[in-house]
Amino acid sequence: xxxxxxxxxxxxxxxxxxxxxxxxxxxxxxxxxxxxxxxxxxxxxxxxxxxxxxxxxxxxxxxxxxxxxxxxxxxxxxxxxxxxxxxxxxxxxxxxxxxxxxxxxxxxxxxxxx
Amino acid sequence: xxxxxxxxxxxxxxxxxxxxxxxxxxxxxxxxxxxxxxxxxxxxxxxxxxxxxxxxxxxxxxxxxxxxxxxxxxxxxxxxxxxxxxxxxxxxxxxxxxxxxxxxxxxxxxxxx
Numbered sequence: 001x002x003x004x005x006x007x008x009x010x011x012x013x014x015x016x017x018x019x020x021x022x023x024x025x026x027x028x029x030x031x032x033x034x035x036x037x038x039x040x041x042x043x044x045x046x047x048x049x050x051x052x053x054x055x056x057x058x059x060x061x062x063x064x065x066x067x068x069x070x071x072x073x074x075x076x077x078x079x080x081x082x083x084x085x086x087x088x089x090x091x092x093x094x095x096x097x098x099x100x101x102x103x104x105x106x107x108x109x110x111x112x113x114x
Numbered sequence: 115x116x117x118x119x120x121x122x123x124x125x126x127x128x129x130x131x132x133x134x135x136x137x138x139x140x141x142x143x144x145x146x147x148x149x150x151x152x153x154x155x156x157x158x159x160x161x162x163x164x165x166x167x168x169x170x171x172x173x174x175x176x177x178x179x180x181x182x183x184x185x186x187x188x189x190x191x192x193x194x195x196x197x198x199x200x201x202x203x204x205x206x207x208x209x210x211x212x213x214x215x216x217x218x219x220x221x222x223x224x225x226x227x
Contacts, residue, residue, distance in 0.1 A: 004157075031213065043204065043217040056214055090157055094213070101146070101213045105158040
């Protein structure tokens with residue numbers, strides 16, 4: 001069974017640009033979560049999508065947004081990039097039937113903002 | 115709201131020695147507890163989890179963690195580490211009625227020969 005996949009592996013942008021990160025969940029999983037792992041800040045919850053709807057959002061500005069497609073894959077968009085957006089962005093998936101909402105993580109997208 | 119405190123940011127340890135990683139949490143509601151491991155340049159992998167029942171949970175690679183409700187702790191232990199255990203370890207909690215994981219800051223374990 002394929003795991004959670006993310007693309008691209010690395011992304012280099014300049015300040016002010018927009019970045020789009022993609023995530024494909026494990027087959028059968030309907031929920032997708034996005035986390036930011038920035039140096040010195042640990043893992044911070046960004047967004048949760050389930051069945052195409054945004055269910056929860058972390059303490060991030062509106063320029064962080066996303067969507068979930070009918071096939072449950074997801075995009076994370078970051079507009080007006082700032083230097084401090086440089087981080088590893090991790091995607092995770094799960095489905096409501098899993099005990100304790102166990103989340104399965106992808107390898108991440110390393111975003112570098114110059 | 116939940117918060118997780120990992121008391122050690124760096125833990126150097128010699129091969130075949132024991133290791134303990136400390137995790138304390140704060141929550142106004144009941145939570146599930148998790149330990150995740152992140153090997154260099156990889157994503158997170160679930161190491162073990164506490165849902166209910168026995169307070170001692172074990173993983174397939176020799177790690178164990180004990181849930182202590184009175185001390186709100188979920189410390190991770192391994193009696194004998196290997197070089198391959200070098201990684202960053204994250205403690206996390208999730209409320210029973212929510213799906214958001216709150217992570218600690220992580221503990222970097224470096225195993226030396």
